[in-house]
Amino acid sequence: MNALYLRRRITNALAMTMSMLATLVGLAFLAWILWETLRQGISALDLKLFTKITAYGEDGGLLNSMVGSLVINFIGIGIATPIGVLAGTWLAEYANRTKLGESIRFLNDILLSAPSIVMGLFVYTIIVLPSTALTHGNTTFSGFAGGVALALIALPVIVRTTDEMLRLVPSTLREAALSLGVPQWKLTVQILIRAARSGIITGVLLALARISGETAPLLFTAFGNNYMAINPMEKMSSLPQIIYQYANDPGESMHALAWAGAFVITMFVLLLSLASRLILSRTKVSHD
Amino acid sequence: MTTAITTDILEQRSRRDARHERLFRWLLKACALLVLASLLGAAAATLWGGRDAFATFGWHFLVSSEWDPGNEVYGALVPVYGTLATSFIALLIAVPVSFGIAVYLSEVAPTWLRTPVASAIELLAGIPSIIYGMWGLFIFAPFFAEHVKPWLTNNLGNQPDDGQLSWVAEHVPFVGKLFGSSYPFGASILVAGIVLAIMIIPFISSVMREVFQTVPTRLKESAYALGSSTWEVSWDIVLPYTRSAVIGGIFLGLGRALGETMAVTFVLGNAMQLSASLLDPGTSIASTIANQFSEAAGLQKSALMALAFLLFVVTFIVLLIARLMLRRLASKEGR
Numbered sequence: 269m270n271a272l273y274l275r276r277r278i279t280n281a282l283a284m285t286m287s288m289l290a291t292l293v294g295l296a297f298l299a300w301i302l303w304e305t306l307r308q309g310i311s312a313l314d315l316k317l318f319t320k321i322t323a324y325g326e327d328g329g330l331l332n333s334m335v336g337s338l339v340i341n342f343i344g345i346g347i348a349t350p351i352g353v354l355a356g357t358w359l360a361e362y363a364n365r366t367k368l369g370e371s372i373r374f375l376n377d378i379l380l381s382a383p384s385i386v387m388g389l390f391v392y393t394i395i396v397l398p399s400t401a402l403t404h405g406n407t408t409f410s411g412f413a414g415g416v417a418l419a420l421i422a423l424p425v426i427v428r429t430t431d432e433m434l435r436l437v438p439s440t441l442r443e444a445a446l447s448l449g450v451p452q453w454k455l456t457v458q459i460l461i462r463a464a465r466s467g468i469i470t471g472v473l474l475a476l477a478r479i480s481g482e483t484a485p486l487l488f489t490a491f492g493n494n495y496m497a498i499n500p501m502e503k504m505s506s507l508p509q510i511i512y513q514y515a516n517d518p519g520e521s522m523h524a525l526a527w528a529g530a531f532v533i534t535m536f537v538l539l540l541s542l543a544s545r546l547i548l549s550r551t552k553v554s555h556d
Numbered sequence: 557m558t559t560a561i562t563t564d565i566l567e568q569r570s571r572r573d574a575r576h577e578r579l580f581r582w583l584l585k586a587c588a589l590l591v592l593a594s595l596l597g598a599a600a601a602t603l604w605g606g607r608d609a610f611a612t613f614g615w616h617f618l619v620s621s622e623w624d625p626g627n628e629v630y631g632a633l634v635p636v637y638g639t640l641a642t643s644f645i646a647l648l649i650a651v652p653v654s655f656g657i658a659v660y661l662s663e664v665a666p667t668w669l670r671t672p673v674a675s676a677i678e679l680l681a682g683i684p685s686i687i688y689g690m691w692g693l694f695i696f697a698p699f700f701a702e703h704v705k706p707w708l709t710n711n712l713g714n715q716p717d718d719g720q721l722s723w724v725a726e727h728v729p730f731v732g733k734l735f736g737s738s739y740p741f742g743a744s745i746l747v748a749g750i751v752l753a754i755m756i757i758p759f760i761s762s763v764m765r766e767v768f769q770t771v772p773t774r775l776k777e778s779a780y781a782l783g784s785s786t787w788e789v790s791w792d793i794v795l796p797y798t799r800s801a802v803i804g805g806i807f808l809g810l811g812r813a814l815g816e817t818m819a820v821t822f823v824l825g826n827a828m829q830l831s832a833s834l835l836d837p838g839t840s841i842a843s844t845i846a847n848q849f850s851e852a853a854g855l856q857k858s859a860l861m862a863l864a865f866l867l868f869v870v871t872f873i874v875l876l877i878a879r880l881m882l883r884r885l886a887s888k889e890g891r
Contacts, residue, residue, distance in 0.1 A: 280785035284664055290656025291665075291673060294761070297754045298680045301691045308694075351587045358584035369588075376591050378875045381808065383815025385842050386598050386868045389849075389861060393601035420594050427591060451573040453580035481684020484817035484842065488849055508686050508818075515690050515822065523694065530687050541682045545675075 302534075309531020312524035317532075322510060323494040326521040330529050332496045336411060336504040337480065340490055343415025343500060344479050348422035349472055353461070355423075356430025356468075361456055364435070373431065379424040388485030391417040396489060411497065411504030414490025421482060422475035429471025433464040470544040477540035481533055483508035507533050599868055606862025608855055617862060623828045625852075630859035632866060634830050638745060638838040639867070642820060643813040645749025645834070650757045651806055657757070658764035659790045674765060681758035689822035692751040697742030697823050700750075705742065705835060708735045713835070737835035743825035746834040751819050756809035763805030767798040767885055804881030811875040815867060817842035841867045 320329035359376075363369025395413040400406065437460055445455045461468070486509050493503040507529050514526035609617060609630060620631025657677060661670050710716040714725050714732030725732035737744070771794050779789045795802065825837020826847055839847075841863045849860050 276785055276788070280787040283659075283787035283790075287656035287660040287664055290653045291660045291677075293653060294657055294677050294680070294757055295673070298676060300695075301680075301683065301687065301754075304691055304695050305687060351590055354584050354587035355591055358588040362581060362584060363588070372588050372592055374879060375595055377879050378872060379591065379595055381811050381815070381871075381875055382595075382598070383817070383842060383867055383871055385815070385817045385845055386602060386864050387594075389605065389845070389864050390594070390598040390601045393605055394597065420598075423591060423594065427588075451577055453577050456580075477682060481686060483684075483686045484846055487846060491850070508684070511686055511690065512818065515693060526690065527694075530690050533684055534687055537682055537684060538679070541679070 305527070305530055305534050308524070308527035309534070312528035313531065314528070317525075317528055321494065321496055322505060326519060326525070328525075330507065330510060330525065330532075332493065333505040333507045333510040333529065334532070336490065336493070336497065337506040337508075339498065339500060340411050340414045340418060340486070340504060340506050341476060341480050343412060344418030344422055345472065345476055347416065347419035348426055348475060351419075352423050352426025352471075352475075353430050353468060356427040357434060357456060357461065359427065359431045360434035361452075361460065376424045376427050380428065384421055384482055385484035387420045388417050388488050391420065391485065392488040408501075409489060409491035409503045411490050411500040411502065414486045414504060414506065415500065417485035417489045418479040418482060421485065422479050425475035425478055426468075426471050429474065430464070430468050433467030433471070434460055436467070437463045466547050466550070470548045473540050473544040473547070477537045477544070480540075481508060481537055483512050487512075599865070599872075602861050602865035602868055604861075606858055606860075606865050608858035609862040612855065613859075617859070618866075621830045625856050628855050630856065632841075632859075632863055634828055635839050635841045635844045635863060636866065637830060638748075638824065638840040639814055639842070641745050641834070641838070642748045642752055642824070642840055643810055645746060646752035646756055646813045647806065647810055649750060649753035650760055650809055653753070654757050654761035654764055654805075654809075655802075657761040658768055659794075661761075661765050662768040663786050663790055663794075674762070677758050678762055679758075680754070681762070685755065685816060685818040688751055688755055688819040692747065692819060692823035693743075696751065697747050699742070700747050701740070701742030705737075708835065709737055713737060713833075733832040734834050737833045739825075739836050741825070741837075743823050743837050744833075744835045745824065745838045748820045748824045748838075748840070749834075751823050752813045752816060755816065755819055756812050759812055760805050760809040763808060763882070764798075764802055767801040767805070768794050770885065771797050798885060800881045801885035804878045804883075804885075807874050807878030807881065811871050811878060814874060815842060815871045817846050821846050 314329070316327075317329040318331060318334070320327070321332040322328050322330060323332075355372075359369050359373050363372070391413055395416060396407070396409055399408040399410070399413075402408075441459060441463060442455060445459050446452070450459075486506050490504045490506055490509065492509050492513065493505045497504045511526045511529045511533070514522040514529070517523070517526075613620070613630065617630065617632050618636070619633055620629075621633040622629045622631045623634060624630070661674055665673065706717070710718070711722050712724050712731055712734075713736035714721065715736040715738055716722065716725070721732070725736070775793055775797065776789050779793045784792070820840050821843035824839055824843055826839050826843060827837040828839055828844075829836070831838065845860050845864055848856065852860055
């Protein structure tokens with residue numbers, strides 16, 4: 269065995285070991301994070317989490333934050349879904365290969381990973397500040413403002429998946445409908461969106477998973493509230509916001525509550541991504 | 557007679573269809589333009605909010621390290637340094653690890669193992685950033701302070717516990733300063749960088765894995781047939797072929813790291829100080845905003861908005877480069 273050959277073999281063995289190690293390191297950190305969230309979260313689980321509000325502090329639960337999270341996420345998805353689906357449809361069906369369409373598609377991809385805290389400040393400027401001026405200086409943070417901020421983060425996700433899913437629909441379907449004299453809007457609404465339905469739903473679920481853990485944009489929009497608020501025009505608590513607040517609190521029992529909240533969010537997000545994967549894998553099979 | 561009526565009905569119908577079509581088109585276009593508006597709006601809102609700070613401090617805002625709410629003097633240098641330093645550390649760790657993962661998953665691992673491991677790594681990307689933050693604050697930072705930091709300060713830093721400088725600290729420039737610290741806790745620029753690295757590894761590695769799979773099999777098989785090793789194929793065939801997309805993936809990770817708020821805020825220590833040491837606490841643009849905005853007023857609020865504008869512009873440019881680089885490979889494929 270000559271020296272060159274030996275060196276190449278050693279380099280290869282070394283590199284392959286390193287690549288395996290890298291994968292193990294990645295998996296180890298995943299396991300470590302999930303394990304700690306499960307361990308600390310389950311040990312802090314308690315019935316009062318779901319029955320008491322945060323106003324009681326360490327004797328309280330997270331009921332108002334969970335309700336707030338539901339309301340804010342619902343508003344966010346409720347705004348982002350119709351706009352995102354329509355915008356994605358425009359990109360795929362009407363503006364495919366036009367200059368404006370291409371640039372919006374490109375910018376949408378950039379928005380996908382834009383810093384969420386800036387989106388929070390944007391909504392603060394366009395909703396919280398004007399409504400503060402209208403109510404003579406009372407700072408009017410609101411669950412609605414939080415929902416709009418989350419909608420801005422969910423929007424690019426929904427646009428992207430709708431666009432991609434519609435472009436996967438075979439063009440024979442379009443040609444068949446057009447040859448029967450169906451107007452294009454009817455074709456789009458009644459045939460194409462229906463054909464891409466499960467893909468679009470996946471996109472909405474992914475967007476929901478993405479926004480339900482978002483904290484930064486809620487700090488200056490929904491703000492937080494120790495009491496139960498259902499009216500979206502009031503300040504509203506949310507799970508990520510209360511986790512942030514409690515984790516920075518010096519009290520140990522507050523940390524336990526924060527872990528419980530973290531556990532609830534993580535489970536919710538993991539279930540959502542699992543569900544969207546299932547839907548997507550099933551559609552792939554049926555299309556083949 | 558009947559034909560006249562039929563044509564009439566048909567004409568009415570086609571007019572109605574055309575009207576609906578126009579309306580529908582406008583509705584869709586308006587929605588798509590909203591995407592554009594949110595991008596421009598975010599830039600405009602932060603620029604407008606930061607106008608006082610820009611007007612008051614001018615270029616000094618970018619180079620001053622002072623942040624003094626008492627005297628109403630604000631400079632962006634400390635948070636900008638923190639953002640860049642943490643992101644740079646994150647890339648330094650995440651890029652080789654992601655490359656290793658991508659090579660393992662596309663060339664080395666047995667086929668049955670690839671999909672489950674890849675989905676597990678992608679699961680990391682789905683975990684909300686606040687969970688990373690909590691894990692970093694309660695688990696990783698204490699672990700780091702207890703097991704890793706003492707070793708670093710004693711063997712590399714310029715402030716070891718026993719006062720005896722190590723050979724490295726004495727002879728290699730900068731290293732002593734980078735790892736010297738008397739701060740007792742874990743929260744620091746280095747820890748924030750490590751947590752960020754864990755966050756962006758799934759993004760970078762999944763882009764790399766995806767583009768590695770686009771390399772034509774005949775290229776790889778030819779190299780193997782000439783006797784190349786797996787490593788040589790990965791380094792000399794796969795990587796050059798996918799270079800632009802790999803760089804795109806790295807920039808995508810960088811864009812994420814720059815704008816990340818929650819994971820960083822928990823483990824950075826939130827200290828408005830400029831320190832050469834990576835083991836000292838610091839602050840970043842996003843965490844400064846998250847910590848101070850609710851209680852800020854007047855010029856401080858404007859300075860925070862100005863910081864947000866800087867962050868938005870920088871991440872926009874980074875992500876723009878990322879997308880352009882990713883697109884180059886796609887056009888090579890003829891897509």
